[in-house]
Amino acid sequence: MPRWDPEAKERLRAAALELFTEHGYENATVTQITERAGLTRRTFSRYFADKRDVLFAGSEQLPDAMADAVRHADPSLPPFQALLAALVAAGDLFAGLVSQAAQRRAVIASSPELQERERTKLAAVTEAVVEALRERGATESSAKMLAQVGTAVFQTAFERWSDQPADTDFATQVQEAAAELAAHLTP
Amino acid sequence: MPRWDPEAKERLRAAALELFTEHGYENATVTQITERAGLTRRTFSRYFADKRDVLFAGSEQLPDAMADAVRHADPSLPPFQALLAALVAAGDLFAGLVSQAAQRRAVIASSPELQERERTKLAAVTEAVVEALRERGATESSAKMLAQVGTAVFQTAFERWSDQPADTDFATQVQEAAAELAAHLTP
DNA sequence: GCAGTGATGACCCACTGTGTCATCACTGCT
DNA sequence: AGCAGTGATGACACAGTGGGTCATCACTGC
Numbered sequence: 251m252p253r254w255d256p257e258a259k260e261r262l263r264a265a266a267l268e269l270f271t272e273h274g275y276e277n278a279t280v281t282q283i284t285e286r287a288g289l290t291r292r293t294f295s296r297y298f299a300d301k302r303d304v305l306f307a308g309s310e311q312l313p314d315a316m317a318d319a320v321r322h323a324d325p326s327l328p329p330f331q332a333l334l335a336a337l338v339a340a341g342d343l344f345a346g347l348v349s350q351a352a353q354r355r356a357v358i359a360s361s362p363e364l365q366e367r368e369r370t371k372l373a374a375v376t377e378a379v380v381e382a383l384r385e386r387g388a389t390e391s392s393a394k395m396l397a398q399v400g401t402a403v404f405q406t407a408f409e410r411w412s413d414q415p416a417d418t419d420f421a422t423q424v425q426e427a428a429a430e431l432a433a434h435l436t437p
Numbered sequence: 438m439p440r441w442d443p444e445a446k447e448r449l450r451a452a453a454l455e456l457f458t459e460h461g462y463e464n465a466t467v468t469q470i471t472e473r474a475g476l477t478r479r480t481f482s483r484y485f486a487d488k489r490d491v492l493f494a495g496s497e498q499l500p501d502a503m504a505d506a507v508r509h510a511d512p513s514l515p516p517f518q519a520l521l522a523a524l525v526a527a528g529d530l531f532a533g534l535v536s537q538a539a540q541r542r543a544v545i546a547s548s549p550e551l552q553e554r555e556r557t558k559l560a561a562v563t564e565a566v567v568e569a570l571r572e573r574g575a576t577e578s579s580a581k582m583l584a585q586v587g588t589a590v591f592q593t594a595f596e597r598w599s600d601q602p603a604d605t606d607f608a609t610q611v612q613e614a615a616a617e618l619a620a621h622l623t624p
Numbered sequence: 625g626c627a628g629t630g631a632t633g634a635c636c637c638a639c640t641g642t643g644t645c646a647t648c649a650c651t652g653c654t
Numbered sequence: 655a656g657c658a659g660t661g662a663t664g665a666c667a668c669a670g671t672g673g674g675t676c677a678t679c680a681c682t683g684c
Binding site: 258292 | 666
Binding site: 365367369396401403431434 | 515516517518549552554557582583588589593597615617618619621622624
């Protein structure tokens with residue numbers, strides 16, 4: 251817990267998002283960000299590992315959150331069903347962030363570097379889920395595959411739901427995506 | 438086709454792999470690489486976008502190769518079966534590289550930065566496969582999900598096969614991984 | 625020969641990431 | 655109130671990166 255200026259990190263994050271939107275991610279420099287936030291470049295480095303990281307603040311908690319959701323799913327469910335249940339629970343978690351994240355999404359979409367980092371964050375989530383699935387009895391190899399497939403199902407369901415939030419709820423989209431995948435797998 | 442020194446790129450690649458192995462990826466500098474290759478830092482930049490890229494030379498062709506494999510699969514096969522067939526075909530392509538790539542794999546495993554880039558290259562393959570699946574009649578959304586799942590199946594099969602190359606062939610591992618996934622999906 | 629083209633070298637510059645040290649605000653203890 | 659401890663910040667320095675520009679050189683096709 252910082253004592254003097256709890257807002258420093260948040261100020262940097264906000265300033266960065268503004269500058270990235272105004273001038274593009276590539277053109278904005280760390281120095282410009284810190285000037286807008288009233289801080290120095292050195293301080294930026296203490297909060298964020300690099301320039302990209304400022305757009306992913308807070309995402310460190312995601313892996314644990316998802317893994318816990320898998321752990322807390324009904325113990326009688328087999329691994330993949332537990333994973334689906336966890337996805338639904340996590341989806342509710344994201345629901346509120348959708349609108350606020352629009353600007354952020356636009357910035358990320360504009361830069362390959364940022365998409366690269368986003369995949370890394372997603373991979374960290376997948377990795378944490380692997381461990382949780384192992385605790386449910388899956389082998390390492392199976393857990394890896396299932397976690398990756400779970401990620402694919404989540405992304406598909408979330409995208410479809412974002413396009414048509416009114417028609418159906420997120421849980422239904424998850425079930426439908428999983429059912430569609432199962433149909434494709436059994437010819 | 439370069440006219441004066443077709444080996445320049447290859448010399449840089451080889452020098453980089455040596456230095457990364459000797460001193461670690463982080464500690465080796467681009468200047469050291471170019472000195473070993475008898476070139477200048479500026480020339481390095483003309484061949485590779487950045488320091489990481491030197492480890493992924495040639496991977497630009499992978500997306501097209503995989504997409505073509507999907508396109509040339511038996512036209513009567515439904516999308517996911519076509520994808521599996523393409524994975525098997527591509528697996529033969531990788532078989533020869535396994536041993537030569539060991540050193541490269543070790544370097545990548547040692548650096549989060551490089552793993553990040555590797556995911557990017559894999560994502561490019563997935564994206565190309567999405568387009569090929571669309572040409573086979575899948576919707577954009579389905580194609581995305583199937584391509585991601587195909588990637589998961591491939592990685593699983595390849596890993597298992599690398600561990601036990603003698604016991605079974607790669608095609609069998611692909612079929613078994615897909616069957617296992619199907620079993621998990623239908624509870 | 626000779627102009628054209630593409631690879632390279634030399635020089636230069638803004639930016640990044642990081643180490644180090646001093647300063648300053650606030651805490652808890654006496 | 656005073657004081658040592660702690661953590662955030664600023665000031666400064668430095669190696670390394672990525673990229674712009676221009677001159678030079680080797681090889682091509684005419």
